Amino acid sequence: MLQFKTLELDDKEVFMKYLGDYDFNTYEYSFLNLYLWRKYCNVEYTILEDSLIIKKTEESKGTVFMQPIGYSEENLEAIISKLLEYKEKKGGMKFLFSDIEEPFLKKLKEKYGDAVQYYEDVKNFDYIYEADKLIKLNGDKLRKRKSQYNHFVSSYAYNVKDIHEDKVIKDCIDFSQEWFNGQSGNHQLECEVEGIKDILYNLKDLNGLGMAVYVNNVITGFTIGEIVNKNMAIIHIEKGDISYNGIYAFINRTFAELYLKDIVYINREEDIGIPGLRRAKLAYDPIKLEKKFIVDIRRELQ
Structure with missing residues (x-):
């Protein structure tokens, strides 16, 4: 056997x-x-x-x-x-x-x-997007996402840091744990938080990319992805504090703009059957569902 x-x-x-x-x-x-x-x-x-x-x-x-x-x-x-x-x-x-x-x-x-x-x-x-569209947010279908992005930019004193810095890694781990504590705990989410810790500690060995967003020097969200070939990147993790209006639109666009501008397609994974997640992913106008x-x-x- x-x-x-x-x-x-x-x-x-x-x-x-x-x-x-x-x-x-x-x-x-x-x-x-x-x-x-x-x-x-x-x-x-x-x-x-x-x-x-x-x-x-x-x-x-x-x-x-x-x-x-x-x-x-x-x-x-x-x-x-x-x-x-x-x-x-x-x-x-x-x-x-x-x-x-x-x-x-x-x-x-x-x-x-x-x-x-x-x-x-x-x-x-899997939801597959054109990287250029996620960066430019042009067109009627993405108008609301662009408005959310603009609201965040105009409303908060923010800065962006690369996730490879030791202090940023610690902040991301603390943020993900706090995020988990605010959810209705289940085994999958618990494993996800443990997995996030593991990949953050080993990000260089895993060829991962990532950034964290701070408002008034307090972490408000982060994302982790990777470039798997010359055409496609994958977004594995995206966490944000929704009390900051537009945080996810900001993370989505900024990460693509800073790290993935030479990539053709961005894979933002699946919706796992959650209606709210499906609506959010469809709102970014995927080019296809793989x-x-x-x-x-x-x-x-x-």
């Missing part, structure tokens, strides 16, 4: 060997993202047929595999066979794969036909 190793920071070199120039349209396969959520999702991995196999466990889906990374036409069937064997022996796995993008789904359908069962994971579709799929393969139909 396959043996899996718990994801740790020292595993980054292994992951980068297989990820290389990030070839995904969604954020799920980013090492920074996997490290951020490694405790909540119990992220583990193994090497099978010289391919990287990532396994995680989510409350809504149970234990699932992500797309094998580094597979070839010659070894894909052998990989799938071993993963199906693991699923059967382990028991309790409802699905084989999650976080599957359309190209890999197409590949599976070509090889396995009707044995492939798949579902659109709608609440986990689909993700939950997939199973039924042996009896192969």
Whole structure:
């Protein structure tokens, strides 16, 4: 039976060997993202047929595999066979794969036909934006966001600091903990706060980017992202004190302007089925929603 190793920071070199120039349209396969959520999702991995196999466990889906990374036409069937064997022996796995993008789904359908069962994971579709639009905020659809940004700029004595400074890192950790204390606590949010601490302490090793916003020298929000290839950046964390009107519009635009002006697309992740979050993400006029799929393969139909 396959043996899996718990994801740790020292595993980054292994992951980068297989990820290389990030070839995904969604954020799920980013090492920074996997490290951020490694405790909540119990992220583990193994090497099978010289391919990287990532396994995680989510409350809504149970234990699932992500797309094998580094597979070839010659070894894909052998990989799938071993993963199906693991699923059967382990028991309790409802699905084989999650976080599957359309190209890999197409590949599976070509090889396995009707044995492939798949579902659109709608609440986990990624919101993709044009970086230039998030910086300029031009057009009727973004008028309200621009007004919020302008309100913040004209109303507060603010300054912006890079997140790599030791004092800023401490401020961000304290801010995220205070933010968590103000929420209706749950395991996911608790793990998120712990993950934020971990990535802030190791931001350089993770190639993360970030900034914090201060008003009258008091931190009011921060954001963390990364550039995964020449075309796409991902925003992983965005926290703000909503008592400062326009804080999120300011963080969104300023981070893109200062750090991502040479990037074509910005991935702002999913809405996880929360109506308010969906409205907020749609309000920034995404160029597309990148689909993700939950997939199973039924042996009896192969």
